[in-house]
Amino acid sequence: MDLSQYTELFRAETRDHLTTLNRLLLEWEQHPDQAEALPGIFRAVHTMKGMAATMGYARVADLAHRAETLLDLLRTGGRAVTEEELELLFRTADGLEALVEATATGREAEIDVTPILAQLDAASTQREPPEQPGRAQRRISFVAAPVGTGRKVAVHLRADCLLKGARALIVLRRVEALGTVHGVEPAPTALASDGFDGRFSFRIDTQASGDQIEEEIRAAGDVETVRLDALEEGVPHEEEREAGRTRHIRVDLRRLDALMNVIGELVAARGRLEHLTVARRDPELADGVGVISSLTRQLQSEILQARMTPVWQVFDRFPRVVRDLSRQLGKQVQFRVEGKEIELDRAILDEIGDPLIHMLRNAVDHGIETPEVRVAAGKPAAGQVTLAALRDRETVVIIVSDDGRGIDRAKILAEAKRRGVVDEHAPEIADDQLLRVLGRSGFSTAGRVSEVSGRGVGVDVILTRMRELGGSVEIRSVPGEGSTFTLRLPPTLAIVRALLARVGGERYALPLTHVAETVELDEAHVTHFEGKQALLLRDAVLPLVHLREVLGVGGAPPTRRPVVVLQLGDRRTGLVIDRxxxxQEIVVKAFAPPRGTLPIFSGATVLGDGEPVLILDAGGLV
Amino acid sequence: MSHTVLVCDDAIFMRTMISDILGGAGYEIVGEAETGVQAIEQYKHLKPDLVTMDIVMPDLGGIEAVREIVKFDPAARILMCSAMGQQALVVEAIQAGARDFVVKPFQPSRVLEAVQRVLG
Known part of the structure; x- marks a missing residue:
């Protein structure tokens, strides 16, 4: 059979298991004396082994198998797991990840895991109990569960299983091969009745491990869940957890993207149709178009919903990154993650992973001080790094903050002056200037280039990425108290509501994500503030930006002009337009601006009347 | 080497279909039987790795055939071919020694899964 069609599914599912594995290993590391995470770790490794073997990925299966051997000894052995063993398991997870990716993409030869294999074997040998007899037995036996009382096993057959009673009987026949089965409920005679719903339980006296029992039961076919006695009660079984919840299927993201594109076109076509209908003044046509509009909107909302993904899918790998990094740098870091359940469009989520890792690295590397420095400064030895996601009106806000030393403004100011980014007489550098300076290509928050974050990626990369996603970045930094990066993102990418602004002969789309309000430009309230034009709006000073000037549009502006108030966090700017x-709902199209284009556009779109327009980027204007 | 299969069913259509499904998956169909008696004779003669057994067949039914075959070879691997509503009969067949069952109408994937379970 051609297995290549299953490669993507294998990779996706393995990634999930690796994420689980890393999460549970971190939990275990927090409480090495408790082995609550162990059954889950074992299952993740075991499942990956089985899948890899099915795919014919022998090396992946072998690595998983040897890890499984060590894990099995860890759960039967009396001693708590050691730091070295945990470290080895972490590296095994890394090894599995690298090997899976390489194997699935035909680059298997590039990865060498022999050192890990050797270390796993050595660790297993050390764990071997000293008394040799009966060793093979102990290896496969699952702790405790005193022989004689029997382990209770509950089985739930799949809902679509045919002749459930007969299937249950096959399950029982199979486990009988492992030991003595008794206490079957409901009674075997009742199993064959039509009322049997596929749930039954029994006790088994056996030397076989829990996994062997489960494997044997599942081999009978049509088994939905298997639950083994109190031993694992603390850890609800994957499928068991899923039961009662909504059912999920895995869909290739490219399908959702393709669907999204089609719907994008549909939305554009709908706009055009609505536009034409208004001109026709035909009530019947208007009715029909109305129905299509409403259906398209529903379709759009459904597909957008289907693309929404909780941020934990990306956040879950960060604790591991922060842990490894802080160890490497000899720092103590408490990492907190908040708002894991907040949802973002999958495409956005995929894009922010790297910038976030970069920001977390910065926080640990440049923000958090060494324990000695912190204690000397009267701070707790362990630094705090927080990653939080929250919903704020129409945007999703992601905050990365640390309680470290803060950005060294003097150094940044000096560098900025040297490069001529700021006036050489500037006395200090404000938060919003900080962003502008750091956002310059090649500028790094570090005075030195460290192994950790000195990879030539700086704040400019984060800024660029955020702009592409229609989002924005703010920085707050207080010397000695720490730094906070705030990212604001639209929850969905492809379709946004936008305001259409006319300047001269052109129209521009301005996404509502950052539009606070619109007011009329009242010349009587225009004043000057720090050498710039500003509008007094309800006792606040609103700096003004004339889009005409920015775009270099000649001619006289109309006398009555609106001001669009753009808001990015605390910063507000009034954008003066003609009309x-x-x-309109616009479908954002990726945009590769020609060289020399003003950095104020984030994309392009086609309006309902068929005219292409550029999308203004609020972040570039404020 | 591919596994050998003996297909027992009184309907040619069913035998053809089962043979196609299994033959297409690389199993070798070494014999066919139309009755329970034939099934027992063929089994002793061919010693196949797997038997697919219809429940209702002329002269001697599938369940009796299972009993006789298992008496001759306790390691015999027999897959029952049943229909909905035959639960009691399938249960009886399993108690007699059949290893697994499939339910008509057959879905090739389900049949192959069951065969793999029995041979695994």
Whole structure:
């Protein structure tokens, strides 16, 4: 059979198991004396082994198998897991990940895991109990569960299983090969009745391990869940957890992307149709178009919903990154993650992973001080790094903060002056200037280039990525108290509501994500503030930006002009335009600006009337 | 080497279909039987790795055939071919020694899964 069609599924599922594995290993590391995480770890490794073997990935299966051997000894052995063993398991997880990716993409030869294999074997040998007899037995036996009382096993057959009673009987026949089965409920005679719903339980006296029992039961076919006695009660079984919840299927993201593109076109076509209908003034046509509009909207909302993914899918790998990094640098870091359940469009989520890792690295490497420095400064030895996601109106906010030393403004100021980014007489550097300076390509928050974050990626990369996603970045930094990076993102990428702004002969789309309000430009309230034009709006000073000037549009502006108030966090700017031409849902198209294009555009779109327009980036204007 | 299979069913259509499904998956169909008596004779003669057994067959039914075959060879691997509503009969067949069952109408994937379970 051609297995290549299953490669992607294998990779996706393995990634999930690796994430689980890393999460549980971290939990275990927190409480090495408790082995609550162990059954889950074992299952993840065991499942990967089985899948890899099915795919014919012998080396992956072998690595998983040897890890499984060590894990089995760890759960039967009396001593708590050691730091070295945990470290080895972490590296095994890394090895599995690298090997899976390489194997699935035909680059298996590039990865060498022999050192890990050797270390796993050595660790297993050390764990071997000293008394040799009966060793093989102990290896496969699952702790405790005193022989004689029997382990209770509950089985749930799949809902679509045919002749459930007969299937249950096959399950029982199979486990009888492992030991003595008794206490079957419901009674075997009742199993064959039509009322039997596929749930039954029994006790078994056996030397076989829990996994062997489960394997044997599942081999009978049509088994939904298997639950083994109190030993694992603390850890609800994957499938068991799923039961009662919504059912999920895995879909290739490219399908959702393709669907999204089609719907994007549909939304654009709908806009065009609505536009034409208004001109026709035909009530019947308007009715029909109305129905299509409403259906398209529903379709759009469904597909957007289907693309929403909780941020933990990306956040879950960060604790591991922070842990490894802080160890490497000899720092103590308490890492907190908040708002894991907040949802973002999958495409956005995929894009923010790297910038976030970069920011976390920065926080640990440049933000958090060494324990000695912290204690000397009167701070706790362990630094705090927090990653939080939250919903704020129409945006998703992601915050990375640390309680470290803060950004060295003097150094940044000096560098900025040297490069001529700021005036050489500037006395200090404000938060919003900080962003502008750091955002310059090649500028790094580090005075030195460290192994950790000195990879030539700086704040500019984060800024660029955020702009592409229609989001924005803010930095707050207080010397000695730490830094906070705030990212604001639209929850979905492809379709946004935008305001249409006309300037001269052109129209521009301005996504509502960052539009706070619109007011009329009242010349009587225009003043000057720090050498710039500003508008007094309800006792606040609003700096003004004339889009005409920015774009270099000649001619006289109309006398009555609106001001669009853009808001990015605490910063507000009034964008003066010629005229507003309503709102529209626009389909954002990726945009590769020609060289020399002003950095104020984030993309392009086609309006309902068929005219292509550029999308203004609020972050570039404020 | 591929596994050998003996297909027992009184309907040619069913035998053809089972043979196609299994033959297409690389199993070797070494014999066919139309009755329970034939099934027992063929089994003793061919010693196949797997038997697919219809429950209802002329002269001697599938369940009796299972009993006789298992008496002759306790390691015999027999897959029952049943229909909905035959639960009691399938249970009887399993108690008699059949290893697994499939339910008509057959889905090739389900049949192959069951065969793999029995041979695994």
């Amino acid at each position: 507003m031409e309503g709102q």
